[in-house]
Amino acid sequence: PYTGKALADDPVMALLIVSNEDEMFPRVLDSRYALPPGLRNDVQALWNRWLVERYGDRAKLVEAWKAMGAEPALSAAEDPVKGTVAIPETAHRGRIFDFRRFCAAVQRQFAQRMTSHLRSLGVQCPIQHTNHIYTPEGVFIMADADFSGIHLYGPYQDGITYTVGNFSIIKANNPLAGNLWHFPAAGLKGRLAGKPFVLGEWNVGYPNDFRGGGVMQGFAYGLLQDWDCISYFCFFANPKLWQPDGPGVATSLESAFDPARAGLFPAIALMFHRQDITPAKEAVHQRFADADIEALGKEKGYPAYVWPLTKDLAWIPFAHRYYLAPRPVDETRGVALKGTGSELESAVQKLREAARRDGLID
Structure with missing residues (x-):
């Protein structure tokens, strides 16, 4: 228009x-x-x-x-x-x-x-097939797309109780706790090797005492992981907020009238575009071949959500860049995780040594 x-x-x-x-x-x-x-x-x-x-x-x-x-x-x-x-x-x-x-x-x-x-029809921009993967096979749905990605949030309005969890991103993201449900570990299933990664939605809901820092931490994790784009959701969502027939109610994610979040937009944008946080040096490629999917499918049954890392490895995104590799990758670019037992333990030990060398873990 x-x-x-x-x-x-x-x-x-x-x-x-x-x-x-x-x-x-x-x-x-x-x-x-x-x-x-x-x-x-x-x-x-x-x-x-x-x-x-x-x-x-x-x-x-x-x-x-x-x-x-x-x-x-x-x-x-x-x-x-x-x-x-x-x-x-x-x-x-x-x-x-x-x-x-x-x-x-x-x-x-x-x-x-x-x-x-x-x-x-003449569309020129990059196209993604889906921005959420729920099954191991879903990796291959995304594998043909121009970019990979996912939507993630900190605590925000629950659709059943309509309450917002009042906890910090840092507390929820304790890497030693091995929590695969919280950001950024939950985003690992959408990061594919060889493709740009877009976090299509990110926010921390209101009311939450930690929302200002939480929003900024999301962008900080994105820089550490070397993500290509983070899209903040959202500024306005409820049109009744500015219509004369009623005051309306702001949703948990709207930030237009919340200085704790909207006031940080310029600083966050500058931080992200200046690359104020250096991407993690070590890259981790977790292979994801047909045989791996078959084994995971038989193990998980239904529903078979993709949690590529076990709880023991949930600290990896806090120290290293992480990629799912549905096709073979150049292993010289990083450590490849595959197999079980001594083979996997050896790969994880290399990751721990690299993280200690970079001063990321003790």
């Missing part, structure tokens, strides 16, 4: 996301997002077609799922050739694992087609 240009040509559109905070697998299985019967039938038809393409017939499917620990593999009425294999509703070993693969394949194909369509 300001330049008169088509949106595809307007520099106001810096980045584009095909699917916001979404992945097909949890949406189909989560009762809160129940599919309409007609759409669910379509998904089941696609699911059975995928099983036939993968296994050929009922006997081979039964054999494969039994090998994954499923017993019974199928009910008497189920046959992929007839389109009667049901969408999983429980942590059925073979069925749930293959359904995750199926959902990832469908979403990846959709994202590729949508990206091609957007490019045909």
